[in-house]
Amino acid sequence: MVSFDGLLYLVVFYATLALAVWAFVDAMIRPAAGFIAAGKLTKPGWMAITGIALLVLLWMQNPLSFLGLPAVIASVVYLVDVRPAVRGLRRGNSNW
Template sequence: MLSFNGVLLDVLSLATLALAAWALADALIRPAAGYVAAGKLTKPGWGAILALSLVVLLLMGPMSFLGLPAVIAAIVYLVDVRPAVRGLSRGGSSW
């Protein structure tokens, strides 16, 4: 029998895995010069952080001691770093 808590935890786990995978894939396709130009951590640095986050979420899940920092790292990349690097790769205009 399926319980609501079990299904909710499964959905949360899959959502955080998808979030971390999206952040890692996006970090790997952005040019390395964009990170430096935006004044952010380097591309290998963000790649390592996000890869480690993905491994932690795969092995331990989002509700573990290291799961929350892993999710926060992916969110920081997507909310702060990605827009800065993406804006520079487009030439800095919003059009």
């Protein structure tokens, strides 16, 4: 029988893993010039940060560990600060 604590831990782990995947994929699809234009760290820098965060979460399998928590924070910082700045820049007359 699965305990409530175990189920809650699985939900937290998979939610943080999905967050890290989202941050990495989003950093991968954004144009490199947008990062510079927004005054943020370069695209390879953010891809490295989010990629390492994803690998740490997969390796540790504990988002609340000594290395897991900074990995989650790095993904959240990208999604909350960098993504809106880069996403707000549009190329040409495109509606995307």
